[in-house]
Amino acid sequence: MDPIALELFKNAIFSIADEMALTVVRTTYSGVLKDNMDFSTGFADAEGKLVAQGLTLPGHLGSVPTAMASIMRHYRDDMRPGDVFIMNDPFDGGMHLPDIFVFKPLYHEGERLAFACTVCHHTDVGGRVAGSNASDSTEIYAEGLRIAPLKMYEAGVLNKTLMTFIERNVRLPVMVFGDLRAQLAACHIAEKQFAGLVAKYGTAQLKLYMRETIDYAERLTRAALADLPDGEWSFEDWIDDDGVDYGKPIRLFVTLRKKGGHMVVDWTGTAPQVKGAINNTLSFTKAASYTGVRSVLPQGIPNNEGVFRAIEVICPPGTVGNGVLPAACAARGLTGFRMTDCMFGALAMMLPDRVKAAGDGGNTGVSIGGYDAGRKPFIYVDFTCGAWGARPWADGLDGNSHMFANMASHSVEVTECEHPIQLLAYEFVPDKAGAGKYRGGVPFRRDYRFLEDEAVLQVRSDRRTHRPFGLYGGSPGMPSENYLDPEGENRILPSKFTMTIRRGNVFRHVLAGAGGWGDPLERDPAAVLRDVRNELLSPAKAAADYGVVIFENQIDPKATAKRRAEIRAARGWREVPKVQWHDPQTLERAAA
Numbered sequence: 001m002d003p004i005a006l007e008l009f010k011n012a013i014f015s016i017a018d019e020m021a022l023t024v025v026r027t028t029y030s031g032v033l034k035d036n037m038d039f040s041t042g043f044a045d046a047e048g049k050l051v052a053q054g055l056t057l058p059g060h061l062g063s064v065p066t067a068m069a070s071i072m073r074h075y076r077d078d079m080r081p082g083d084v085f086i087m088n089d090p091f092d093g094g095m096h097l098p099d100i101f102v103f104k105p106l107y108h109e110g111e112r113l114a115f116a117c118t119v120c121h122h123t124d125v126g127g128r129v130a131g132s133n134a135s136d137s138t139e140i141y142a143e144g145l146r147i148a149p150l151k152m153y154e155a156g157v158l159n160k161t162l163m164t165f166i167e168r169n170v171r172l173p174v175m176v177f178g179d180l181r182a183q184l185a186a187c188h189i190a191e192k193q194f195a196g197l198v199a200k201y202g203t204a205q206l207k208l209y210m211r212e213t214i215d216y217a218e219r220l221t222r223a224a225l226a227d228l229p230d231g232e233w234s235f236e237d238w239i240d241d242d243g244v245d246y247g248k249p250i251r252l253f254v255t256l257r258k259k260g261g262h263m264v265v266d267w268t269g270t271a272p273q274v275k276g277a278i279n280n281t282l283s284f285t286k287a288a289s290y291t292g293v294r295s296v297l298p299q300g301i302p303n304n305e306g307v308f309r310a311i312e313v314i315c316p317p318g319t320v321g322n323g324v325l326p327a328a329c330a331a332r333g334l335t336g337f338r339m340t341d342c343m344f345g346a347l348a349m350m351l352p353d354r355v356k357a358a359g360d361g362g363n364t365g366v367s368i369g370g371y372d373a374g375r376k377p378f379i380y381v382d383f384t385c386g387a388w389g390a391r392p393w394a395d396g397l398d399g400n401s402h403m404f405a406n407m408a409s410h411s412v413e414v415t416e417c418e419h420p421i422q423l424l425a426y427e428f429v430p431d432k433a434g435a436g437k438y439r440g441g442v443p444f445r446r447d448y449r450f451l452e453d454e455a456v457l458q459v460r461s462d463r464r465t466h467r468p469f470g471l472y473g474g475s476p477g478m479p480s481e482n483y484l485d486p487e488g489e490n491r492i493l494p495s496k497f498t499m500t501i502r503r504g505n506v507f508r509h510v511l512a513g514a515g516g517w518g519d520p521l522e523r524d525p526a527a528v529l530r531d532v533r534n535e536l537l538s539p540a541k542a543a544a545d546y547g548v549v550i551f552e553n554q555i556d557p558k559a560t561a562k563r564r565a566e567i568r569a570a571r572g573w574r575e576v577p578k579v580q581w582h583d584p585q586t587l588e589r590a591a592a
Contacts, residue, residue, distance in 0.1 A: 130369020436516025
């Protein structure tokens with residue numbers, strides 16, 4: 001095989017997946033797609049094996065293979081040119097109901113050669129709460145329209161019965177159908193571009209190159225894993241609660257076993273599935289696991305089936321990481337993000353100089369839905385995260401999406417034009433980042449003022465009682481916060497809730513600060529001063545956490561030396577702890 005020709009083909013097939021992603025952005029209707037960019041595109045071979053994934057969400061790394069396996073199980077011998085498949089059932093290949101998959105098999109002279117693959121988060125798929133994303137639903141049947149693997153088009157003919165059924169069960173059918181057409185447009189673009197590759201290479205060579213692209217990724221992944229130390233590492237973290245049983249923490253526990261070119265990610269020990277809607281499907285748990293492992297592997301390894309062959313993921317059915325019927329899972333994004341951070345905790349023990357501390361715990365989901373005076377429905381859906389944990393070589397990133405989801409931020413101007421909402425504040429919050437030799441990312445807050453008569457506000461957040469952990473002496477980040485009317489009544493809200501709001505109400509969400517890395521007393525005083533001058537840190541907090549005394553925007557060297565000596569004497573560390581939690585019980589368990 002000509003390696004140069006293979007490289008050209010590999011780049012071409014990944015470019016098609018990227019062009020599909022651009023097509024979705026350019027043609028979609030909803031803000032959650034065109035602004036948040038909560039979608040993924042990919043390309044699979046004739047057997048449904050993922051060959052290429054576009055530069056989209058790592059959170060969907062495990063989704064396309066699982067969904068394609070379901071399509072093949074149902075329709076392997078019942079496909080023909082012009083067919084298009086649709087599905088979202090979490091218990092038959094999907095993830096949660098808002099994520100709708102659209103797959104189009106691609107043919108040449110009657111032979112199926114590949115699949116164009118898309119998955120998009122839709123603004124609404126029905127259910128008890130606008131946005132179909134409530135964390136306090138207690139069974140899948142309350143969450144919206146559950147679509148089994150079906151033919152959206154059969155031999156080029158639209159399934160009007162199915163489309164009518166969807167139309168009558170969602171609040172914004174124009175938006176949902178517009179987004180589905182964006183997915184179809186991406187598949188059509190892939191079909192056209194793929195036909196060019198068939199004409200260039202021929203079918204035999206094309207199939208060989210697709211198979212070799214997958215095998216190439218597997219060889220790279222196994223070689224990279226072989227360079228890492230062998231052994232076993234475990235880590236434990238906790239979700240605050242599920243939004244139904246308030247105050248009841250939910251255990252996440254992962255064990256990594258690595259030998260040679262193979263790694264096992266074992267979630268045995270994770271809590272049983274819960275009443276609330278934060279239960280994962282196995283595909284999403286796989287995605288969190290793959291993302292964690294990929295973060296310590298070299299760049300340039302293609303995202304496809306070959307990577308997944310080298311990483312085995314275990315999560316027992318009936319747990320929060322692998323829910324079974326009738327588990328609610330609309331808000332499962334929270335658990336996926338937290339599992340990724342849990343992966344970082346275990347990987348930090350394996351590779352202490354290459355792994356970051358916990359991020360803000362995102363992403364936070366905010367949905368506001370209701371009807372205007374003319375009974376026309378409106379739904380605003382926003383997913384927000386923005387603080388990375390500190391790294392062993394640098395501070396955590398500020399205002400940057402979590403690694404698990406390459407999401408962008410909604411435009412304030414577009415939000416205010418399209419929804420009855422004003423954004424009164426969108427700004428960094430000082431004194432929230434975990435301290436360390438390298439500090440955690442600084443979180444931000446948003447204030448949303450509601451302008452219609454009435455709506456339902458649904459919020460999914462976490463890291464209120466179990467704060468983002470720091471590593472190797474770094475402090476945990478400060479907790480998240482939710483308020484209603486912070487400048488008036490200032491009602492403190494829980495981390496997860498569904499409530500009615502009315503005209504003039506202001507909802508404030510403050511992200512949790514990210515964890516720090518390393519001993520805060522080893523931080524360069526100049527870096528502390530820079531944060532104070534940028535209003536990310538107060539002088540009082542600089543003295544308390546870092547022992548750096550700042551007066552009139554200047555460092556006092558003598559007072560700083562004295563303060564740091566006092567802190568060292570008071571804390572009495574015998575050695576720097578690997579992980580810094582805020583929770584005394586967890587610290588006791590770690591010490592034991």
